[in-house]
Structures are given as structure tokens and as C-alpha cells.
Amino acid sequence: PCKVKHNIIMVGKNIKKLGKDDPRRVIHSLKVGLALTLVSLFYYLKPLYDGFGMSGIWAVLTVVVVFEFSVGATLGKGINRACATLTAGALGVGALHLSSLFPKEEQPIILGSLVFVLAAATTFTRFFPKIKARYDYGLIIFILTFSMISISGYRVDKLLQMAHQRLSTILIGGATCIIVSICVCPVWAGQDLHNLTASNIDKLANYLEGFGDTYFETAPEDKDCVNDIKNDKSFLQGYKSVLNSKANEESLIAALARQCAYLIEALNSQCSSDIQAPPDFTSLIQESCIKMSSETGKTLKSLATSIKAMKHPNSATEHVENSKTAAKDLKSALEAAAIEDLDLLAIISAATVASTLVEIVECVEKISDSVH
Amino acid sequence: PCKVKHNIIMVGKNIKKLGKDDPRRVIHSLKVGLALTLVSLFYYLKPLYDGFGMSGIWAVLTVVVVFEFSVGATLGKGINRACATLTAGALGVGALHLSSLFPKEEQPIILGSLVFVLAAATTFTRFFPKIKARYDYGLIIFILTFSMISISGYRVDKLLQMAHQRLSTILIGGATCIIVSICVCPVWAGQDLHNLTASNIDKLANYLEGFGDTYFETAPEDKDCVNDIKNDKSFLQGYKSVLNSKANEESLIAALARQCAYLIEALNSQCSSDIQAPPDFTSLIQESCIKMSSETGKTLKSLATSIKAMKHPNSATEHVENSKTAAKDLKSALEAAAIEDLDLLAIISAATVASTLVEIVECVEKISDSVH
Numbered sequence: 031p032c033k034v035k036h037n038i039i040m041v042g043k044n045i046k047k048l049g050k051d052d053p054r055r056v057i058h059s060l061k062v063g064l065a066l067t068l069v070s071l072f073y074y075l076k077p078l079y080d081g082f083g084m085s086g087i088w089a090v091l092t093v094v095v096v097f098e099f100s101v102g103a104t105l106g107k108g109i110n111r112a113c114a115t116l117t118a119g120a121l122g123v124g125a126l127h128l129s130s131l132f133p134k135e136e137q138p139i140i141l142g143s144l145v146f147v148l149a150a151a152t153t154f155t156r157f158f159p160k161i162k163a164r165y166d167y168g169l170i171i172f173i174l175t176f177s178m179i180s181i182s183g184y185r186v187d188k189l190l191q192m193a194h195q196r197l198s199t200i201l202i203g204g205a206t207c208i209i210v211s212i213c214v215c216p217v218w219a220g221q222d223l224h225n226l227t228a229s230n231i232d233k234l235a236n237y238l239e240g241f242g243d244t245y246f247e248t249a250p251e252d253k254d255c256v257n258d259i260k261n262d263k264s265f266l267q268g269y270k271s272v273l274n275s276k277a278n279e280e281s282l283i284a285a286l287a288r289q290c291a292y293l294i295e296a297l298n299s300q301c302s303s304d305i306q307a308p309p310d311f312t313s314l315i316q317e318s319c320i321k322m323s324s325e326t327g328k329t330l331k332s333l334a335t336s337i338k339a340m341k342h343p344n345s346a347t348e349h350v351e352n353s354k355t356a357a358k359d360l361k362s363a364l365e366a367a368a369i370e371d372l373d374l375l376a377i378i379s380a381a382t383v384a385s386t387l388v389e390i391v392e393c394v395e396k397i398s399d400s401v402h
Numbered sequence: 403p404c405k406v407k408h409n410i411i412m413v414g415k416n417i418k419k420l421g422k423d424d425p426r427r428v429i430h431s432l433k434v435g436l437a438l439t440l441v442s443l444f445y446y447l448k449p450l451y452d453g454f455g456m457s458g459i460w461a462v463l464t465v466v467v468v469f470e471f472s473v474g475a476t477l478g479k480g481i482n483r484a485c486a487t488l489t490a491g492a493l494g495v496g497a498l499h500l501s502s503l504f505p506k507e508e509q510p511i512i513l514g515s516l517v518f519v520l521a522a523a524t525t526f527t528r529f530f531p532k533i534k535a536r537y538d539y540g541l542i543i544f545i546l547t548f549s550m551i552s553i554s555g556y557r558v559d560k561l562l563q564m565a566h567q568r569l570s571t572i573l574i575g576g577a578t579c580i581i582v583s584i585c586v587c588p589v590w591a592g593q594d595l596h597n598l599t600a601s602n603i604d605k606l607a608n609y610l611e612g613f614g615d616t617y618f619e620t621a622p623e624d625k626d627c628v629n630d631i632k633n634d635k636s637f638l639q640g641y642k643s644v645l646n647s648k649a650n651e652e653s654l655i656a657a658l659a660r661q662c663a664y665l666i667e668a669l670n671s672q673c674s675s676d677i678q679a680p681p682d683f684t685s686l687i688q689e690s691c692i693k694m695s696s697e698t699g700k701t702l703k704s705l706a707t708s709i710k711a712m713k714h715p716n717s718a719t720e721h722v723e724n725s726k727t728a729a730k731d732l733k734s735a736l737e738a739a740a741i742e743d744l745d746l747l748a749i750i751s752a753a754t755v756a757s758t759l760v761e762i763v764e765c766v767e768k769i770s771d772s773v774h
Binding site: 044045048049055056058059060062063064066067070073074079084086087090091094095138141142145146147149150151153154157158170173174177178181182184185273292293295296299300314361364365367373374375377378379381382384385386389 | 416417420421427428430431432434435436438439442445446451456458459462463466467510513514517518519521522523525526529530542545546549550553554556557645664665667668671672686733736737739745746747749750751753754756757758761
């Protein structure tokens with residue numbers, strides 16, 4: 031019983047967290063309830079029920095499947111559904127008309143073949159990646175409506191009246207969704223993508239701001255660098271989630287942020303190297319490397335803030351310049367270096383860190399340019 | 403008119419290619435047509451129609467929304483739908499019974515509030531990522547069925563008969579899907595994931611097999627390495643698609659393959675470096691680097707083949723050993739090297755390539771271990 035109580039408390043905490051993380055979720059849930067209650071008036075109000083009859087149920091069905099979190103998605107689904115219903119309805123009525131030219135016994139064969147051919151062709155169309163991404167829902171509704179009308183039309187006499195009733199209730203259901211979606215605390219997907227991009231860039235910034243110090247300051251004394259970074263889960267999980275962030279693939283900034291995350295992944299993999307770089311080489315690159323990582327981190331932080339606030343990033347340019355200067359410093363330090371008896375094997379890992387950081391500086395500069 | 407003709411030919415070619423790439427797509431389309439034609443018998447055959455009446459339409463609806471490409475997905479959706487319909491149906495009947503205790507005028511208020519609360523709560527549940535991944539479809543059906551029963555029940559007299567008819571047709575529709583899906587050329591998703599993993603590993607192998615020669619052999623003479631690799635789209639697109647492959651995230655081998663793709667991305671970014679490594683350093687690392695990349699490529703090729711054929715990879719172990727030997731050779735060559743006046747800046751990019759290749763050797767060894 032104690033365990034059950036514990037579980038219930040845990041579930042309660044999860045629910046609270048989910049709602050607190052994004053209060054719009056609670057509002058969205060209430061909006062769905064509201065839209066459903068509105069369309070159920072088709073049944074509860076006698077004058078409406080007399081007009082539409084059992085077709086009112088299609089408004090309920092439409093609300094449940096069309097209502098989405100954001101205004102854009104709801105509109106897209108609504109339009110998909112409306113277009114698909116109209117074309118499939120017209121085709122279905124046409125198919126019934128065609129079959130009515132044949133004797134009653136042969137009609138099922140005509141109708142059955144038509145349903146078979148259209149369903150197979152439409153299903154095949156759904157395999158085109160581009161069509162699937164945009165019109166998948168519409169195609170399903172197309173098959174559904176065509177089959178329903180041409181199959182059930184075989185037994186229904188007042189077909190046109192039925193089609194008319196259903197179409198109006200579907201349109202009313204779709205309109206209810208769109209109106210509730212727009213009028214009650216609307217959610218715009220563009221804004222969401224925007225925030226996602228900003229938070230991804232912020233995660234990269236966190237890693238970069240911490241990396242330089244962790245790698246160079248602890249590495250020479252004790253070998254805990256690996257464990258430090260590997261144990262600190264906020265480090266890892268942060269940029270790793272950017273690696274897998276595909277939702278906003280189309281935006282240039284998001285693609286660059288992912289590019290940057292790949293470089294950080296390469297940086298991170300050098301932390302597990304067993305070989306210690308010799309102190310004279312480390313001291314050569316240390317300062318500029320720490321500066322590159324902290325300045326790119328600051329650039330990204332500032333960019334993330336300005337993306338969120340939709341303001342012009344003021345301090346970003348300065349940090350970009352700083353990080354470019356650090357990269358140049360690194361180059362001249364390496365050029366000017368004259369280390370005797372250099373242990374090539376020992377420097378290779380640290381050299382990789384340095385060159386990866388230079389790549390990151392370039393990548394961050396590109397991100398900064400595309401934000402401006 | 404010429405352009406229209408051209409477009410039609412292009413569309414035709416696309417359709418042919420889509421079907422040729424995976425002939426199961428054509429078969430799946432025909433299966434959907436078949437299942438729909440089967441359930442339409444509810445309308446065409448008089449004895450069946452007398453038994454189920456208009457409820458036969460729910461079998462059509464079920465087939466359209468439940469039938470999926472693979473047997474597993476169809477079963478999952480079918481079970482989701484069956485469970486959701488049963489619980490929501492029971493709750494809906496319960497709600498109607500509860501409301502029937504009140505006078506007729508108050509019933510809409512009771513029913514409306516119940517629909518509002520249940521729809522809002524279920525919609526909120528859909529925001530839990532784990533629940534969404536598994537039961538999203540079931541939850542939608544749950545809202546749908548509960549609303550439909552409790553709303554339309556207000557006007558229908560023979561409610562239990564209607565619920566019974568609908569439930570049987572939904573079950574028959576679902577059963578039709580599952581039977582057709584299993585009996586006619588079944589598609590098993592496990593097999594597909596399997597093949598996807600194999601083809602991903604194959605793409606990485608292609609890049610690695612080509613990289614060493616391209617990077618080292620053309621780089622010293624002319625600077626076309628960058629353009630070579632950037633222009634050759636099969637190189638790029640190959641491993642890039644692995645970066646974004648998330649479908650089979652859960653398998654260990656797939657995760658390692660993605661890890662390897664990140665390393666290749668880092669390798670690829672070094673190809674755009676402007677600075678040429680001095681010949682004495684290049685000759686030091688060239689042989690072992692080419693060997694590392696070609697041997698890891700061969701390992702992955704052999705692993706991909708054995709995954710596809712589900713056989714034990716015979717030659718992989720040998721290639722892994724070869725690549726590990728090459729990595730050791732590189733280390734000893736670097737240790738033994740005594741290059742005077744080394745230009746540190748010039749070697750840094752080539753050194754990064756070398757150390758990234760060593761990382762790739764380790765990663766490929768892990769992949770090989772997990773395949774065995």
C-alpha cells in the first residue's frame with residue numbers, strides 16, 4: 031500500500047511538472063473539451079437535431095481528429111479534411127451514378143472494383159515522401175470518404191441529402207476547431223520552433239563555456255577530465271539532444287546548430303584520450319583554446335537570448351571577434367613555436383582539440399551571421 | 403503541351419521507381435484494396451446487411467485507419483483501437499446511465515460536463531512523451547468513442563443494440579486487417595529495421611573505404627581533395643543520412659553507427675582545411691591512415707553483409723585486427739619520429755585526421771563486437 035501511495039504521488043508530480051513546463055498544454059486540453067462541448071449542441075438542442083439528425087456525429091468526429099496544438103496545424107488538418115471530403119464525396123457520388131446504369135446485381139461488382147482501384151492507388155500515393163509529409167491525413171480521409179459514400183450509397187436512398195448533411199456538419203466541426211483554436215489563447219508553431227532553436231543554441235553554449243576550463247585546468251594535474259565531463263550529465267545531455275533535434279530541420283540556423291553539435295561531439299570524444307600532452311605544448315595552446323571555447327560559448331549565449339527576445343544581438347559580434355582573435359593567436363603561437371624533441375604522439379589529441387575548436391569558431395561565426 | 407508531356411513522363415518514372423525500390427509497397431496498396439473490398443461485403447450481401455445495418459460502415463472506417471505497412475504496426479493499432487473502444491464504450495454507457503437518473507432537461511448538462519472533463523483529461527495525457535509514443539492512437543479513439551456514445555446516446559433509444567452492432571463491426575474490421583496483413587505477403591518491421599541498420603553501416607563503409615585514398619593521394623599534388631569529396635554526392639549523402647537516421651534508435655548497433663557517423667563528419671570537416679601538411683609529416687602518417695580507413699571500411703562492409711544475411715561475419719575480425727595494427731603502427735611511427743623544425747600549424751589538420759581515424763577504429767571495433 032505504501033508503494034501504491036508512492037506511485038500515485040509520483041504520477042501526480044509528473045502531471046504537475048508537465049503542466050508547469052508548458053501551461054499551454056493545460057489550456058489546449060480545455061480547448062479540446064470546449065470544442066467538443068460546442069459541437070455536442072447538435073444533439074442537445076432540438077432545432078439543430080431536427081435539422082441534422084444523426085449526421086451531427088460527424089462534427090464530433092471532425093473535432094476529435096482535426097484539433098491540434100497549434101493554430102497552423104489545426105488549419106492544415108482542417109483544410110486537408112475539407113478538400114479530401116469534397117473531392118472524395120464528388121467522386122463517390124459519381125461512382126454511384128455510374129453503377130446505377132447497370133442492373134442491381136452487377137452494381138456491387140462495379141462499386142467494389144472502383145473502391146479497390148482507388149484505395150490501392152491512393153495508398154500507393156502515400157508512399158511518396160513529399161506527399162506523405164503534407165497530405166497524408168487528407169489521403170486517408172479521401173479513401174475513407176470515397177469508400178463510405180460509394181459502399182453505403184448502395185443501400186441508402188436519400189444519398190444526396192445524407193451527403194449534404196454530413197458535409198455541413200464536417201464543415202461546422204472544422205470551423206469550430208479553427209475558431210476555438212484561434213480565439214482562445216492561440217498557439218503559433220513558428221514561435222515554438224523559434225524557442226526550440228534558441229534553447230538548442232543555449233545548450234551548445236553551456237558545453238562550450240565549460241569545456242575549456244574543464245579540459246585544460248584539471249587535465250594536467252589529475253586525469254579526472256574524462257570523468258568530470260562524463261559524470262556531469264547536464265553537459266552531455268545538453269548538446270546530445272541537439273544532435274537528435276530534427277523537428278526544425280528546415281531552418282538554416284538549426285542546421286548550423288546541429289553542425290556545431292557534431293563538432294562538439296568530436297571534441298567530447300577527445301576527452302577520453304589516455305595520453306597526456308607534454309606541458310610545453312599544453313601551455314602553448316591552452317590560453318587561446320580556453321578563450322576560443324569560452325568566447326564561442328558567450329557568443330551562442332548572447333545569440334540564444336536575442337533569438338528568444340527577437341532583439342538584435344549586441345554583444346555577439348564582439349565575442350565572435352574575440353574568438354576569431356583567439357584562433358589567430360593559436361595559429362601564430364603554433365607557427366612561432368620552436369619546441370625541441372616534440373613527442374608527436376603525445377600532442378596529437380590536444381592538437382585535435384585545438385583544430386576542432388577552430389572549426390567551432392568558424393561554425394559559430396556562421397550561426398552569428400545568419401542570426402543577424 | 404511538350405512540358406505537360408514531360409511532366410507526365412517524370413511522374414510515371416517516379417511511380418515506377420517507387421514501386422521498384424520496394425515492391426512490397428505495391429503489394430501493400432493491393433492489400434488495403436482487398437481488405438476494403440472484403441468489409442464492403444457487409445453492405446453488398448443482403449444477409450449481412452440485415453444483421454448489421456448501417457453499422458457496417460464502422461468496419462470500413464476501421465480498415466482505413468488501422469491497416470499499416472507492417473504486421474506489427476497493424477496489430478498494435480488494432481489492439482489500441484479495440485481496447486480504447488471497449489473502455490470508452492463501457493464508460494459512455496455508464497455516463498448515459500448516470501445521466502438517466504436526472505430529469506431529461508438536466509441530462510445535457512451532466513453529459514456535456516462529463517465529455518468536457520474526460521476529453522480535456524485524455525488530451526492532457528497525450529502530452530506525456532512515453533504515452534504519446536505508444537498509445538496516442540488509442541487515446542484519440544477513446545475520446546472519439548466516449549463522446550460519440552455519450553452524446554448520441556441522448557437521442558438514440560436502442561443504445562445497447564447500436565453499441566453491440568458497432569463493436570462487432572469494428573472487431574470484424576480490425577480482424578480483417580490483421581488477417582490480410584498476416585496472410586498476404588506479410589511485412590515484418592523487425593526485418594526492415596535490420597536491413598536499415600545494415601544499409602547504414604554500408605554507407606559508412608563506403609565513405610571510409612574511399613576517404614584514405616582521396617585525402618592523401620590527391621592532396622599533396624593538387625588541392626582538389628575538398629572539391630572531390632564535396633562534389634561526389636554519393637560520399638556525402640551516404641553518411642549524412644546516417645546522421646539523421648533515428649528510426650531504429652533503440653538498437654545498440656544503430657547508436658554506435660550514428661556515433662561513427664559523427665566521427666566521419668569531423669573527418670569530413672578537415673577536408674576543407676587550407677593548410678597543406680609538410681611532406682615529411684604526411685609520409686609519416688599516410689600509410690597507416692590509408693590502411694585504417696580502408697580496413698575499417700572493409701570491416702563495416704563485411705558486417706553489413708553479415709547483418710543482411712544474418713550470418714556470422716567471418717572476415718570482419720581479420721579487418722578489425724588489421725585496422726588496430728595500423729593504429730598501432732601510426733602510434734609507433736609518431737613516437738619514433740624525429741622531424742626537425744616541425745611546422746606545428748601545418749600538421750595540425752593532418753594530425754586531427756589521424757586521431758579521428760584512431761577514434762573510428764575504436765568505434766568500428768565496438769560495432770564489430772556487438773554484431774558478434
